[in-house]
Amino acid sequence: MVRFFRQVLPRAAIVLAFATAAALAAPPTHTGTDGTGAASDQQEGEPQSDAAHPDAVVRSGLPVPRFVTLRSNELNVRTGPGVRYPVEWVFVKAGMPVEITAEFDTWRRIRDVEGTQGWVHQSTLSGRRGIIVTGQQTRTLRRDAASASEAVAQLDPGVIAKLRKCKGPWCQVDVGGFRGWLQRDEVWGVYPKEEVGE
Known part of the structure; x- marks a missing residue:
């Protein structure tokens, strides 16, 4: 890390x-x-x-x-x-x-x-609010809050992003000029069931 x-x-x-x-x-x-x-x-x-x-x-x-x-x-x-x-x-x-x-x-x-x-x-x-990308591999930032959604960017572990909101298992973030969704369990900086709004 x-x-x-x-x-x-x-x-x-x-x-x-x-x-x-x-x-x-x-x-x-x-x-x-x-x-x-x-x-x-x-x-x-x-x-x-x-x-x-x-x-x-x-x-x-x-x-x-x-x-x-x-x-x-x-x-x-x-x-x-x-x-x-x-x-x-x-x-x-x-x-x-x-x-x-x-x-x-x-x-x-x-x-x-x-x-x-x-x-x-x-x-x-x-x-x-902000988050840090966790894990040992790159994470896919997606356009929408769905696993099948289009990839917007690949984020390395340790990248810091601005947290916009979380709904269910997904969190929307801004990073390096990109906006998209990461799975909640791929980041640190938000609690498992916490509701975060803009």
């Missing part, structure tokens, strides 16, 4: 980056619903103590867990909900879907397609 993050090693400050050219298509431009601004970190809303952070403290009133996307091409992922916690990862792909698994004040614990977790400020996330 393609990786869209760099790991920050504490002492040597060595940065590892994994990506493929196929997955580095132009990211979608978005305005989010989970905060404002495009900074990679914010100091506001930092916890008042260094006590162990909660597993899930819901502040926004939105459901947890839920899927969102990354707002910027460089996003610091910390070990806890505040700037006092060290940066463990740097995500490097705007538009990539992540799952919010907990909230603490203005901080969100997120998980990516590979299970990597950490805390980011809410302003670095967008309410717009």
Whole structure:
């Protein structure tokens, strides 16, 4: 699977980056619903103590867990909900879907397609939806929501697309100037029975 993050090693400050050219298509431009601004970190809303952070403290009133996307091409992922916690990862792909698994004040614990977790400020996330193509083989983007429908494009594993809607086992996406349908079980970024509209 393609990786869209760099790991920050504490002492040597060595940065590892994994990506493929196929997955580095132009990211979608978005305005989010989970905060404002495009900074990679914010100091506001930092916890008042260094006590162990909660597993899930819901502040926004939105459901947890839920899927969102990354707002910027460089996003610091910390070990806890505040700037006092060290940066463990740097995500490097705007538009990539992540799952919010907990909230603490203005901080969100997120998980990516590979299970990597950490805390980011809410302003670095967008309410717009996206998906990542999964599996080990190319997937066929189809004109209509049917297996016999005409093929529009072939998508490699790791490609990121904008999610428009899902109905039944099919999801409509936009990617690289193409619009079409993928089977829900070929992507990550939407729940099995979740209804998604435009």
